[in-house]
Amino acid sequence: MSGHSASEMSRRKAQHLEICLDGDSYTVETAGTRLSEVHLVHHALPELDTATVDTSIEFLGHRVAMPVFISSMTGGSEAGYQTNKDLATVAQELGIPVGMGSIRILFRKPEVLDDFLLKRYAPDVPVFANIGAVQLPDTPHEPVFEMVRRLEVDGIAVHLNPGQELFQPGGDRDFSGVLDALRRFIDRCPVPVLVKETGFGINPREVRLLRDAGAAYVNVAGAGGTNWVRVEAYRQEDPVIAAAATEFDDWGLPTGLLLAAVGRDTPGVLASGGLRTGMDVVRALALGAEAAGMALPFVRSLKTGGVARAVDFGRRLKYVIGTAMALTGCSSVAGLRRAPLWVDSRLRADASALAAAWDTGDETR
Ligand SMILES: Cc1cc2nc3c(=O)[nH]c(=O)nc-3n(C[C@H](O)[C@H](O)[C@H](O)COP(=O)(O)O)c2cc1C
Numbered sequence: 001m002s003g004h005s006a007s008e009m010s011r012r013k014a015q016h017l018e019i020c021l022d023g024d025s026y027t028v029e030t031a032g033t034r035l036s037e038v039h040l041v042h043h044a045l046p047e048l049d050t051a052t053v054d055t056s057i058e059f060l061g062h063r064v065a066m067p068v069f070i071s072s073m074t075g076g077s078e079a080g081y082q083t084n085k086d087l088a089t090v091a092q093e094l095g096i097p098v099g100m101g102s103i104r105i106l107f108r109k110p111e112v113l114d115d116f117l118l119k120r121y122a123p124d125v126p127v128f129a130n131i132g133a134v135q136l137p138d139t140p141h142e143p144v145f146e147m148v149r150r151l152e153v154d155g156i157a158v159h160l161n162p163g164q165e166l167f168q169p170g171g172d173r174d175f176s177g178v179l180d181a182l183r184r185f186i187d188r189c190p191v192p193v194l195v196k197e198t199g200f201g202i203n204p205r206e207v208r209l210l211r212d213a214g215a216a217y218v219n220v221a222g223a224g225g226t227n228w229v230r231v232e233a234y235r236q237e238d239p240v241i242a243a244a245a246t247e248f249d250d251w252g253l254p255t256g257l258l259l260a261a262v263g264r265d266t267p268g269v270l271a272s273g274g275l276r277t278g279m280d281v282v283r284a285l286a287l288g289a290e291a292a293g294m295a296l297p298f299v300r301s302l303k304t305g306g307v308a309r310a311v312d313f314g315r316r317l318k319y320v321i322g323t324a325m326a327l328t329g330c331s332s333v334a335g336l337r338r339a340p341l342w343v344d345s346r347l348r349a350d351a352s353a354l355a356a357a358w359d360t361g362d363e364t365r
Contacts, residue, residue: 016074017299019234037344039341039343040327041328046328048326050322059291060154064097072100072130072295073295087298088120101130134162134174134178145189148190158196160197163200194217207266217268219293226273257347259287261350270292271284272292
């Protein structure tokens with residue numbers, strides 16, 4: 001793996017966590033998801049026994065308690081290692097999947113392997129590793145596969161983050177050949193591959209390309225939550241680039257808009273980016289997502305009240321999801337994903353416009 005030294009990576013990861021968690025000093029959420037423009041139809045006659053409402057789903061070969069996962073977050077620093085272990089503990093208690101932060105540092109500093117063995121803390125739920133797509137064209141894939149085997153994970157998330165890289169001091173600049181490299185990676189990877197963005201979204205055409213490339217899941221990871229251009233801007237030493245970052249405050253495709261544009265009939269779609277409440281999850285599922293991920297809310301509750309607070313946050317999510325299912329007459333998550341809904345006219349129009357944005361007959365740029 002090329003690029004930065006282990007100590008630079010550790011410093012960067014520690015700063016990411018600090019910037020994301022210190023809401024008094026930093027603002028990292030700058031846009032909206034547009035999920036508030038999506039409405040489910042309340043049933044006064046749900047005609048079901050709520051004891052039959054089942055929020056569980058099948059995910060990466062496991063039955064998990066609800067269609068929510070803890071999105072990939074940082075490892076790579078002392079604070080990050082502890083955070084990841086705590087997140088894995090929370091996931092195990094809640095019975096939900098958990099992603100770990102990028103494993104890139106393991107190729108620079110193999111002695112931290114122990115800190116990535118999260119299966120010890122979450123033996124009964126899916127755990128997935130994480131790596132950056134931009135590294136895949138120039139690096140051999142076999143060592144990554146070998147690491148995936150050693151970590152005994154159930155999948156690997158590959159993240160797309162060109163916006164973040166362009167504002168990260170020393171970030172990658174060459175994004176050519178990533179799709180091809182991803183195809184080769186997915187072909188030979190020993191576990192299912194989830195492809196995600198980190199908060200600007202994967203557009204509907206790219207969702208199709210990635211599904212065709214063999215991704216088990218495409219996590220649209222849209223705008224509305226943590227804005228990684230902002231996070232990197234706080235670390236920028238060049239004031240001109242830091243100032244340029246402010247022009248990207250509402251960059252990206254809002255999560256709700258993306259899900260509406262991709263449509264309910266596309267399988268293997270996951271939602272994340274700015275989901276903060278159980279009702280956000282319900283709306284994302286109603287738009288067709290198979291499961292929904294959250295990053296910042298889980299680390300924030302860990303910070304304010306430890307594992308117990310984060311577990312309570314998850315229990316609240318489950319209660320909201322189950323109740324919304326009951327009130328829409330759905331006993332299964334699959335039912336919720338087909339439930340009647342209405343979408344405000346502006347979001348409907350924007351989603352159609354976005355879905356049709358490639359209908360120009362001209363694929364060249
Ligand atoms: C502290 C922190 C560290 C993160 N590290 C990673 C990472 O290593 N790999 C990755 O794919 N995404 C990473 N993310 C991005 C999240 O997985 C997620 O895509 C993004 O934060 C948007 O979700 P949110 O609005 O719920 O925070 C990180 C997020 C946070 C808050």
